Amino acid sequence: MYDITRGALRLCVACLAVVFCAVLPPARDAFCSTNATAPERLTITIGGDLHYPPYEFLDALGEPNGFNVELSRALARVTGINVQIRLGLWQNMREALDKGEIDVLQGISHSAERAQKIRFSDPYTTVEYSIFAREDSPMAASLADMAGRAVLVEEGGAMFDMLRRFYPRISVSPAYNHENALRRLAAGHGDFALVSKTAGKYMIQMNGLKGIRPVGTPISLERYCYATTPDKEQLLELVNSGLEMLKANGTYAELCEKWLVVPEPDKISWADVFRYGALILVPLLLILVGSLVWSRMLQRKVAERTHELQLEIARHLEAKKELERKQKVIIHSDRMATLGVMASGIAHEINNPNGTMLMNLPIMLDSFEDALEVLDVYYEENGDFLMGGLPYSRMRNEIPQMLTDMMEGAQRIKHIVHDLKDFSRKGEQADMERLDMNHVVEASLRLVNNAIRKSTNAFTLSLGSDLPPVFGSSRRIQQVVVNLILNACQALPDTSRALTVATSYDEGINAVTLQVIDEGVGISAKHLDNITDPFFTTKRESGGTGLGLSVSAGIVKEHFGALDFESTPGKGTTVTLSLPAMTDDSEAGAASASTGPQPDGARI
Secondary structure, eight states: OHHHHHHHHHHHHHHHHHHHHHHSOGGGGGGSOOOTTSOOOOEEEEEEESEETTTEEEOTTSOEESHHHHHHHHHHHHHTOEEEEEEEOHHHHHHHHHHTSSSEEEEEEOOHHHHTTSEEOOOOEEEEEEEEEETTSOOOSSGGGGTTSEEEEETTSHHHHHHHHHOTTSEEEEESSHHHHHHHHHTTOSSEEEEEHHHHHHHHHHHTOOSEEEEEEEEEEEEEEEEEOGGGTHHHHHHHHHHHHHHHHTHHHHHHHHHTOOOOOOOOOHHHHHHHHHHHHHHHHHHHHHHHHHHHHHHHHHHHHHHHHHHHHHHHHHHHHHHHHHHHHHHHHHHHHHHHHHHHHHHHHHHHHHHHHHHHHHHHHHHHHHHHHHHHHHHHHHOOOEETTEEHHHHHHHHHHHHHHHHHHHHHHHHHHHHHHHHHSOOOGGGEEEEOHHHHHHHHHHHHHHHHHHHOSEEEEEOOSSOOOEEEEHHHHHHHHHHHHHHHHHHOSSTTSEEEEEEEEETTTTEEEEEEEEOSSOOOHHHHTTTTSTTOOSOGGGTOOSOHHHHHHHHHHHTTOEEEEEEETTTEEEEEEEEEBOOGGGHHHHHHHTTSOOOTTSOO
16 A cells, blocks of 8 residues: 555656646746756755754754755755755844745745745644743743843744744844844843754853853744745645655655654663673773773873973973063064154254244344333323224233243243153153153153043142152153043043042152052952053953053163052052162162163062
8 A cells, every 4th residue: 555655656756847847938948858858857946044053954964954954955855846945144034035046945934924925735743932031031931921032033033033923022132143133142242042842952062152041942943845936836746746756655654763853861770770880890990900000000190291291381382472562562562663753853943933822922022122112102192092903001901921831831832841841752761761650740740631631530640858859861760650640630531520639748658659549440350460461451442551560660671660559449549659769779780770780689
């Protein structure tokens, strides 16, 4: 009876193929042979999702694989047609079917809405869709519970169509496939994901996704079919017949067992465990005792060699990292040197016209004062008159003040340009000298005065009196002070927060200290130990390079000083710069420091 049925099915398939070739329009004659003596087999293209394991996906070699793929190839064998499998993004495959770029779409859920545009084969399996949630997701056991929540769904899939049509209160967040939806859910995006329960558990296990799981009972049981456009509906007859044949010959059951059934572990009684354990352990123990000494010796030698290799690898990695760090520092130093040359050139160009103003403004003031006697006589004889569009009686006192303000402004420009030129010059050992820390701080403040005024309305400067001098490069220390103040300004969230700069002398460590105290956002404890590392920054998105504090720490180290940070997130940060004070006993040491490097022990 089985053979008769199978033969009848094959005959039916052959007849359908002949009918299909006869009814196809001329534009599709490429599917059927026109040579009666050498008929060609029908070739169709079947599309599917490129990443929907275990149903369909691209394997490690980039080849189509999975339950749907093997089922389609089995259909090709029993129906005598050629099948080309084409996998891509599901939404693209839906569009490819509509455009006629593929003939049949595999693994599509049947729905009344879709049936208005495409034709479906008989269902060949069912797919349970479940709600997947994180541990911190809200409680939800049904679609109604997810109203107002963000739900990740594969764009163009059955759940995507259903939610858009019947559940407008759910915020649909499209994903390009099921795995993308699960990965985004695990990363904290959205509240839930609607994914096939079988595929979802498979993807979670294969990709090691943590903290997500299916919750509640399945919310939808979808009929899984093949589909095509109405003009190729004859293909579904071949598909339906082939499915019947695969179910009859057992191939369908084998594919289900291979891809869709997760085998339960066999249960073994404790008696069997002890019996089989004894049969296995006794020979193993005998072998183990005989090889123990030999293996120990090998393990010792392998461990020694492994340790040597690990040390060698660690040395090479450290050397590589150090080389990369130095290369980055060299590149940045070269850029800063170029910037210094540009700054010096700009300062020179500003000095020329500013010098003209400084030279001419005193002459103009003297000239106006000389002309006052004549102008006063004219005023007494003829009354008030206009000067520059304003009454002379007013301009007589304002013009001297205006000229005086202009001279003071030009002098300020001169000081700022001088400070800028000093700041842009690279410090060298020849620059080392006795320094007044208060003068260095005042020069630095002139450079950053504009940034301070924009950042805070509560700036306080406290300069200690009778500070002992320090020995160092004014330009290099000034660079450190500028970096610390600019960092403090950038940490202030609004202008109501305070910024304080203070100098003092610490007798306990014989050091001159500078404290920059801000009421900014603070630094988290996990970052405090890394803030002076080269290229470490928490402001990368706003243009930070992570080199300011690193360069500053290097300069402080060159001056045998210390740079300490104390911070409370949300309350502010205190940075303390300490430099050795020069005393009578340290004069000789300062002189020797200017001629060569000092040992590491000569620090605060």
